[in-house]
Amino acid sequence: DAMVIQNPRYQVTQFGKPVTLSCSQTLNHNVMYWYQQKSSQAPKLLFHYYDKDFNNEADTPDNFQSRRPNTSFCFLDIRSPGLGDAAMYLCATSQQLAEETQYFGPGTRLLVL
Amino acid sequence: GENVEQHPSTLSVQEGDSAVIKCTYSDSASNYFPWYKQELGKRPQLIIDIRSNVGEKKDQRIAVTLNKTAKHFSLHITETQPEDSAVYFCAASHPPGGGADGLTFGKGTHLIIQP
Numbered sequence: 001d002a003m004v005i006q007n008p009r010y011q012v013t014q015f016g017k018p019v020t021l022s023c024s025q026t027l028n029h030n031v032m033y034w035y036q037q038k039s040s041q042a043p044k045l046l047f048h049y050y051d052k053d054f055n056n057e058a059d060t061p062d063n064f065q066s067r068r069p070n071t072s073f074c075f076l077d078i079r080s081p082g083l084g085d086a087a088m089y090l091c092a093t094s095q096q097l098a099e100e101t102q103y104f105g106p107g108t109r110l111l112v113l
Numbered sequence: 114g115e116n117v118e119q120h121p122s123t124l125s126v127q128e129g130d131s132a133v134i135k136c137t138y139s140d141s142a143s144n145y146f147p148w149y150k151q152e153l154g155k156r157p158q159l160i161i162d163i164r165s166n167v168g169e170k171k172d173q174r175i176a177v178t179l180n181k182t183a184k185h186f187s188l189h190i191t192e193t194q195p196e197d198s199a200v201y202f203c204a205a206s207h208p209p210g211g212g213a214d215g216l217t218f219g220k221g222t223h224l225i226i227q228p
Contacts, residue, residue: 033215040221041220042202042218042219042220042221043202043216043218045215045216048215057215058114098144098206098207098208100145100206101162102147102159102215102216103159104156104158105156106155106156107156
């Protein structure tokens with residue numbers, strides 16, 4: 001009965017080689033978020049979709065892009081991964097923006113060689 | 114934007130004692146304050162949350178208090194057990210349209226329960 005699913009759980013890529021992480025949800029929530037969490041740090045919001053409306057955080061590098069083809073799926077694309085992009089990437093969903101519980105997926109741990 | 118400060122960064126308590134983690138936030142418009150527990154290598158899981166129209170909320174051994182005037186909120190865990198050992202994050206959320214629409218997290222507190 002997983003509600004927020006992320007694949008793969010572990011991803012290894014090479015420096016500069018594009019990589020895509022995926023997230024799907026069975027909750028039919030309006031909002032999907034992507035967070036980056038580096039070791040021993042707090043999750044940091046990269047961007048979110050409210051339905052089809054994309055909202056980018058001001059300090060999210062251009063190297064990070066996202067797509068949401070439908071309600072259930074959301075993708076994180078890293079165009080040219082650098083060593084500093086190695087992290088856990090967490091997807092989360094909520095029914096509405098703000099004052100709403102966010103449900104997190106298990107995360108994808110990205111390793112950049 | 115919102116800034117959330119969390120203290121302490123590490124907290125070690127004896128099993129059975131209480132633990133208190135404190136957070137402050139900067140944006141007076143923030144109105145939703147969840148607490149997440151994250152075990153090593155796992156997803157953050159919501160343990161309790163509070164909205165700005167409430168001063169205190171309790172769920173069994175866990176309670177959260179909110180002081181809007183002072184812009185701080187605290188997590189209280191009583192009768193701590195070994196399974197309470199984890200990293201705890203506080204967070205704040207801003208109303209839609211006024212700024213970042215996701216959660217702004219504190220830096221986390223590593224809670225260690227000593228047997």
